[in-house]
Amino acid sequence: MCFMCEQFGDPEHGDGIWYLNPRNYARNMYKLRAPGEGFKGAEVGLETGARAGPSHQDLMNAVENNDKAEFERIREILQKTGQGSMVVPRDDADRVLELCSPIALMSCICRKGIRAIDERNEREYTCMGMGVGMLKWERWPERYKGGVKFVNADEAIEWNHEMDDRGFVHILMLFGAPFIGGFCQCDYPDCGSLRNGVDFGLGVLKSHYLAQVDYEQCNGCGICAQRCQWGALKFETTTGKANIDQFKCFGCGLCHTACPREAISLVRRDTVPAVAEVWL
Amino acid sequence: MTMPTKIPEFIWGRKYPKIAIDMEKCTVPFLCKKCLQICPEGVFHVTRVMSKEKRLEEMDPRIDGNYVLFATRRDKCTGCNLCIDVCPVDAIKIEIPAMERLRPDVSGEQWTSQ
Numbered sequence: 001m002c003f004m005c006e007q008f009g010d011p012e013h014g015d016g017i018w019y020l021n022p023r024n025y026a027r028n029m030y031k032l033r034a035p036g037e038g039f040k041g042a043e044v045g046l047e048t049g050a051r052a053g054p055s056h057q058d059l060m061n062a063v064e065n066n067d068k069a070e071f072e073r074i075r076e077i078l079q080k081t082g083q084g085s086m087v088v089p090r091d092d093a094d095r096v097l098e099l100c101s102p103i104a105l106m107s108c109i110c111r112k113g114i115r116a117i118d119e120r121n122e123r124e125y126t127c128m129g130m131g132v133g134m135l136k137w138e139r140w141p142e143r144y145k146g147g148v149k150f151v152n153a154d155e156a157i158e159w160n161h162e163m164d165d166r167g168f169v170h171i172l173m174l175f176g177a178p179f180i181g182g183f184c185q186c187d188y189p190d191c192g193s194l195r196n197g198v199d200f201g202l203g204v205l206k207s208h209y210l211a212q213v214d215y216e217q218c219n220g221c222g223i224c225a226q227r228c229q230w231g232a233l234k235f236e237t238t239t240g241k242a243n244i245d246q247f248k249c250f251g252c253g254l255c256h257t258a259c260p261r262e263a264i265s266l267v268r269r270d271t272v273p274a275v276a277e278v279w280l
Numbered sequence: 281m282t283m284p285t286k287i288p289e290f291i292w293g294r295k296y297p298k299i300a301i302d303m304e305k306c307t308v309p310f311l312c313k314k315c316l317q318i319c320p321e322g323v324f325h326v327t328r329v330m331s332k333e334k335r336l337e338e339m340d341p342r343i344d345g346n347y348v349l350f351a352t353r354r355d356k357c358t359g360c361n362l363c364i365d366v367c368p369v370d371a372i373k374i375e376i377p378a379m380e381r382l383r384p385d386v387s388g389e390q391w392t393s394q
Contacts, residue, residue, distance in 0.1 A: 060355050066293030113325045116313035141338040142328060189322035195353065 001270060002208060003279070004086070008178035014095065017208065019086065024178045025100045025131045054078065059200055075202060084203040085171045085184070085193045089253030089266055090160065092207070093170045093183065097156040100180075104134045104148040105159065108184070110192045120146040126163065128156070128183040133175075167227050169194070169252045171204070188229050197280070198230075205279045207251035209266040213242050217263035224255035224264060246275050295377035297359060299323070299351035305371035309349035310341035315363035315372065316349075324363070325352035 002009075004018045014020020054074045062071035088096065097103065107119035108127040119125050129137065129148065137144045151159070160170070163185040171193060173182035188194050197204025211233070218241040225235045225242065232248035233255050235241075242255070242264070256264045270276045309316070309326045316324050328339045328347050339346040351357070359376040 057352070060296060063292060063355075064295055068292065113327055114316065114322045116310055116316045116326050118310075139336065141336065145338060189353075189356075195322075199353075199355070 003277075004178065004205070014099075017092075018178060019088065019092075019096055019172055019180060020099065021178075022099055024180050056196055056200055056202075059202075075200075078202060084205060085173045085197075086205040087207040087250045087252050088170050088172055089207055089209055089251060090164045090170060090257055091253075092209075093160055093172075094157045096172065096180075096183065097160060098153045100130045101153075102131070102134050102150055103153075103156055103183075104129050104137070104150045105156075106137070106144055106148040107146065108190075109143065110184075110186070111190045114190050114192070118145075122149040125149065126168070126185045128159075129181065130183055131179075131181055133181050164254070164257055167254060169229055169250070169254065194229075201280055204250075206249075206269070207253075208269050209251035209253065210246055210249050210269050210272055210275065211244050211251065211253065211255050211264050212246075212267055213244055214263045214265065215239070215241055217261050218242055219261060219263075221260065223258050223260065227254040227258050229254070246272065247278065249275075296355045297357040297377065298375040299354050299357060300373040300375070301349050301351065302371040302373070303345075303348065305369040306349055306367075307344040308342065308347065310347040312368065314366045314368065318362050318366050320360070320362070321353065321356035321358065323351055323353045323357050325350045 002018065005016055008018040008021060008024055009016040010021040010023065013022060018024060054077060058074050059071060062068075062074060105122055105125035106127050106129055107125055108117075111117040111119070111126065125148075134148065134150075137148050164170070166185075168185035168187055171184045171186050171191075172180050173184055173193065175181035184191065184193070186194050188198060194204060196202045220235065220240040220242070222235050222242075224233055227233075229252070230248050230250050232245045232250070234243055236243035244255070244264075251266065251269065253266055256266050269278075306312075313326070316326060326347055326349050328341075329345065341347045357374065357376075359374060361374065364370075364372050364374065
């Protein structure tokens with residue numbers, strides 16, 4: 001069983017899956033900042049949206065200085081503060097969108113930083129803020145230039161499917177585990193969270209699912225091969241069919257939703273023993 | 281909370297490229313954005329100038345010096361020099377450290393420079 005579900009799941013909601021537990025959207029992400037003080041940083045642990053803690057820059061310095069102990073120390077702090085994210089397939093994301101309120105579309109801060117792409121209206125927005133934090137968006141005019149668009153569940157699901165067609169990976173963002181404060185549409189290298197996960201083995205948790213190919217159905221059209229962001233799915237020249245490395249698969253389901261012959265299915269990760277506990 | 285993790289295989293002790301950006305020359309990176317969009321590895325990062333007084337204000341990227349360019353992900357820089365070629369004001373300097381030939385260390389698990 002998923003270690004997040006063990007701690008944060010509720011058997012009465014969403015089959016015990018932690019991100020289908022409504023409590024995880026209800027926590028106030030700002031409440032633990034003491035009055036008159038800034039963010040306390042990483043030393044507080046789970047209790048804060050630690051922005052003052054170390055970053056991947058410090059990890060890079062540790063690699064340069066050949067200091068494995070320092071690297072482990074920083075990584076532990078970053079993990080302890082729950083500054084992570086989890087990949088979810090499209091249909092699970094739909095269930096999340098039905099559960100959470102308020103939800104609002106907004107511009108993506110990662111694409112703005114890394115590629116200088118300025119999303120200024122609701123047709124361009126590729127990011128979503130969730131929960132009570134969004135009610136305070138006007139306090140950060142620089143972050144939310146052009147505003148946000150509050151949407152209902154149906155509009156959000158339609159938007160989610162549109163993003164899936166474009167080929168983005170769906171990621172739930174943690175702001176101090178288990179509080180979920182955002183729902184992002186990501187790809188490498190534009191997404192800061194994915195980069196930390198792929199480059200430094202940090203933060204991005206794989207989904208509860210794995211993609212598997214039905215070789216009877218697969219005709220080797222290769223549509224799925226363009227969609228994999230993780231280097232897990234490739235067109236296997238010898239057999240002329242798609243091949244998925246189960247250890248690399250993040251279970252984002254992009255290949256599953258793209259397949260015209262329904263040859264790729266998502267199975268629960270815990271039904272495959274060797275990768276049942278591979279979350280990073 | 282501890283998350284189970286897998287450590288990627290780093291080459292411990294290797295030096296990453298150093299990228300210097302001349303702030304005097306590069307004044308409106310958010311509008312220019314040539315290097316940001318051409319870099320295959322997405323090394324650069326543009327952000328507004330952080331200062332305590334202006335923390336809650338919206339800043340106009342068209343005004344000189346409101347936004348600054350950083351080479352945040354310099355660990356991924358390959359030294360292909362595309363950004364230097366495309367920069368209209370010649371503000372980027374890349375210093376690639378001497379790369380040693382890498383061989384597998386038979387006694388250990390990872391690749392080391394010898």
